Amino acid sequence: MRDAHQPNSGSGLATTPGGTYPGSTAYAGGVLLPDGRVFCVPLVATTARIYDPSTDVLSTPSGTYPGSNAYVGGVLLPDGRVFCVPYNATTARIYNPSTDVLSTPSGTYPGGLSYLGGVLLHDGRVFCVPYVATTARIYDPSTDVLSTPSGTYPGSNAYVGGVLLPDGRVFCVPFNATTARIYNPSTDTLSTPGGTYPSFQAYAGGVLLPDGRVFCVPLFATTARIYDPSTDVLSTPSGTYPGSNAYAGGVLLPDGRVFCVPYNATTARIYNPFTDVLSTPLGNYPGTNAYYGGVLLPDGRVFCVPHNGTTGRITTFSANNISIQLLTGPYLNKF
Secondary structure, eight states, X not given: OOOTTSOOOOOOOEEOOSOOOOOSSOEEEEEEOTTSOEEEEESSOSSOEEEETTTTEEEOOSOOOOOSSOEEEEEEOTTSOEEEEESSOSSOEEEETTTTEEEOOSOOOOOSSOEEEEEEOTTSOEEEEESSOSSOEXXXXXXXXXXXXXXXXXXXXXXXXXXEOTTSOEEEEESSOSSOEEEETTTTEEEOOSOOOOOSSOEEEEEEOTTSOEEEEESSOSSOEEEETTTTEEEOOSOOOOOSSOXXXXXXXXXXXXXXXXXXXXXXXXXXXXXXXXXXXXXXXXXXXXXXXXXXXXXXXXXXXXXXOSSOEEEOOOOOOOOHHHHTSTTTSOX
């Protein structure tokens, strides 16, 4: 991985990879597999999709999913399997790419759009981020046990996605909530950090910056937010975003900048935390809630996960031989 302060030589040009997706809110979030392929998490679709960037081939793995807004976001487990985070579903799903087998782990979830996105904790457990639910859930793949950690959340579409902080805590990104939440798995405590957020579907997903701060990706908000856990200070960086369901999820590029994944927006945005500059890269996107979450590929390109879109998008940034261990780690590989 190149020095974070060096500019990326890629243009940011968006291209269309091979394969056709069903559209109609089929997938929400993606997971980079240990072999460099991308697993698309089924929301309304009843089958997953796997895209192979080395061959430009899209395939349909084994297993049937419940559809009906079942899962949003996934987490790569320490053993290389994929945990699908229950949104409307009352049970999780785990896909094993080594055996092409889909299974249903233990534990019952409340359904009703309960969780949106997940975070792999330092001990290998999965933290499910509360959306409508007022309590979190933690799944332990080593024991196949689901538990309810301490702490009460506001519900009412509160948080969308989470970010693993350098000290192992989890930052929940405010969607409708006006304050963030931070869960500490070491002490099983929930806290409310400093700063007020605009609510009304403001942010969808977050990105851990190279200096340990958290960048919140604007969905309806017209400005981003950056939270600094070392000082407990929330700030508003430079740059104006279009709002109106613009971006859903972000990707940390090899040079330390943040790529905002176009949801309803027809152009991407890239934020540079070193210069505090927001830019619009080359390439047009279809809008109409096309993509939901993105995945950084081993060659430095970004794969945008199709939601309403019937084709993927790959945005080109040149970087060579990024460590697969880094890419599949919990700081980068998540929604």
